[in-house]
Amino acid sequence: MRGLVHLAVRRRVSVVMAALAVVAFGAVGYNRLALELFPDISYPSITVQTEFPDTAPQEVENLVTRPVEEAVGVLRGLQTIHSVSRAGISEVTLEFEWGSDMDLLSMEVREKIDRLILPAEALDPVVLRFDPSLDPIIRLALSGDTDLTLLRRMADKQIKQDFETVKGVAAAQIKGGYEEEIQIDIDQGRLAALGIPLDEVRQVVGVSNVNLPGGALRGRDSQYLIRTVNEFRSVDEIADLIVRQDGAASVRLGDVATVKWGHKEREEITRVMGHESVEISLFKEGDANTVQVARRLADRVAEWQSGKLPEGTEMTVLFDQSKFIQNAVDEVRNAAVIGGVLAILVLFAFLLTDHYLQMLLR
Numbered sequence: 001m002r003g004l005v006h007l008a009v010r011r012r013v014s015v016v017m018a019a020l021a022v023v024a025f026g027a028v029g030y031n032r033l034a035l036e037l038f039p040d041i042s043y044p045s046i047t048v049q050t051e052f053p054d055t056a057p058q059e060v061e062n063l064v065t066r067p068v069e070e071a072v073g074v075l076r077g078l079q080t081i082h083s084v085s086r087a088g089i090s091e092v093t094l095e096f097e098w099g100s101d102m103d104l105l106s107m108e109v110r111e112k113i114d115r116l117i118l119p120a121e122a123l124d125p126v127v128l129r130f131d132p133s134l135d136p137i138i139r140l141a142l143s144g145d146t147d148l149t150l151l152r153r154m155a156d157k158q159i160k161q162d163f164e165t166v167k168g169v170a171a172a173q174i175k176g177g178y179e180e181e182i183q184i185d186i187d188q189g190r191l192a193a194l195g196i197p198l199d200e201v202r203q204v205v206g207v208s209n210v211n212l213p214g215g216a217l218r219g220r221d222s223q224y225l226i227r228t229v230n231e232f233r234s235v236d237e238i239a240d241l242i243v244r245q246d247g248a249a250s251v252r253l254g255d256v257a258t259v260k261w262g263h264k265e266r267e268e269i270t271r272v273m274g275h276e277s278v279e280i281s282l283f284k285e286g287d288a289n290t291v292q293v294a295r296r297l298a299d300r301v302a303e304w305q306s307g308k309l310p311e312g313t314e315m316t317v318l319f320d321q322s323k324f325i326q327n328a329v330d331e332v333r334n335a336a337v338i339g340g341v342l343a344i345l346v347l348f349a350f351l352l353t354d355h356y357l358q359m360l361l362r
Contacts, residue, residue, distance in 0.1 A: 043129070044096040046109055048072065050118070050125040053088050061085040063119050068092045071112045075105065102129065136173070136281035137290050137321040138297050141270065143277035144313035149263060151278045151313070152177030159280060159304065166296050168288035176270035177278040178263035182238060185258040194251060196244055204243050205253070208232075235259050272316055279318070294322030 050064050065085045069092055073081055077100045083092040096105060106127055113125045142155050152174065160172040184205070186198065214226035232238050239254030253259060270279040284293045304315050 044077075044098055044100050044102060045129070046094045046096075046102070046106060047128040048090075048092040048094070048109065048113060048125050049128055050090045051088060051123040052090065052119065052121065053123075055088055055121070057085045057087055060088070060090050064090040064122055065092060067116055067118065068113070068125065071116045072109055075108055075112070077105070134283070135321070136319070137284050137294055138282045138317065139319040140280040140282070140301065141272040141277040141316045141318050142280065142313065143272050143275055143316065144310075146310060146313050148176075148276060148278070149178040149180060152179055154310075154313075155278045155280055162304075163280070163282055163297065163300060166293070166300055168284055168293035168296065170283045170285045170288075173281040173283070175268055175279040175281065176276065178266070181262060181264050182232075182235065183260050183262040184238070184253070185260070187256050187258070190256045194244075194256065196251065196256065201243055201253070201256070204241065205238075208241055235261055272318070277316075291322045291325055294320060 048068055050068065052060050052064050055063075065083045068090065069081060069083060072078075072092065072094060075094070075096075077096045078094055079097055080095045081092065083090065085091075094109070096102070106129065109127050113127070116125075118125075142151050142159070144151070146154075155174050155177070160174060163169060163172045186201065191198065191201070208230065209232050211231055212228045214228050217224040217226060239252065239257075239259040241253040242250050243253050243256065244251040270277050282297060284290060298317075298320075301315060301317065309315060
């Protein structure tokens with residue numbers, strides 16, 4: 001140890017250069033280090049979700065959940081299996097051993113499910129995998145005195161498209177508010193009096209709102225693509241749709257139904273400080289840096305808050321994943337600085353002690 005100390009004292013320039021090289025490599029590595037909240041791990045869990053609309057939990061258990069459990073319960077590496085049967089939905093969760101090849105197991109689960117015969121009313125089962133890295137990095141809330149329909153429309157048509165242009169953002173998901181739709185309320189009595197079956201009305205409405213390709217026209221120097229534009233542009237156009245033509249008399253959709261602009265039945269409600277709002281969840285790309293993407297999004301949020309939003313509308317940050325990451329990085333940085341200072345103090349104390357011992361021995 002004494003020889004190492006003497007070498008460090010005699011070769012001061014070499015020691016300083018070596019220390020500077022270590023610091024330089026550390027700085028470069030720190031700047032290139034990806035900052036994520038969770039490590040890149042694969043959770044050994046798979047969930048098979050099956051929707052069975054308008055069915056009681058007991059029927060869901062007997063007709064869907066138990067057959068799914070019997071089909072997937074023979075997979076290798078399976079440790080536990082548990083299920084939840086609710087009204088209209090079945091969820092079967094499979095937990096495997098750590099280190100299992102989840103991609104291969106997902107394929108095996110899908111093969112087992114494809115061979116399964118379920119009731120005709122049940123939808124196709126969906127195989128889901130839990131991955132915390134797929135959670136949104138930022139969740140925003142849009143609230144205010146504006147109608148929830150207008151808030152949802154603004155979030156869907158303007159804010160979502162604007163945030164999806166930010167570098168590193170993969171998608172934006174909208175929840176809450178009123179999602180608009182065209183509602184057609186059929187007058188069953190009027191329809192029966194005219195002798196028009198409901199399936200005929202449904203078929204006419206379905207085929208009347210599509211754009212179809214119409215081939216191509218080739219000239220001497222150019223080629224023109226043709227398409228038939230037949231999409232509805234207003235509620236009045238839908239109400240004016242001819243359901244049945246009987247000679248000169250025409251039965252229009254407005255004669256047998258009420259066509260109006262409404263909203264879908266809500267399945268979830270978001271609130272901020274007790275007031276209903278529209279939630280905007282922002283997801284990053286797989287290889288993007290969470291902290292850098294969050295900083296770009298924070299700048300874009302500040303732009304909307306500074307004047308883009310209508311009067312009486314507020315945009316609030318509900319959750320920011322980068323804050324947890326930044327706090328963890330700050331703690332590591334502080335610990336490194338304190339550790340470095342303590343190491344320097346201990347080294348100085350050691351050198352001073354060695355110096356005084358040598359003076360005493362002389």
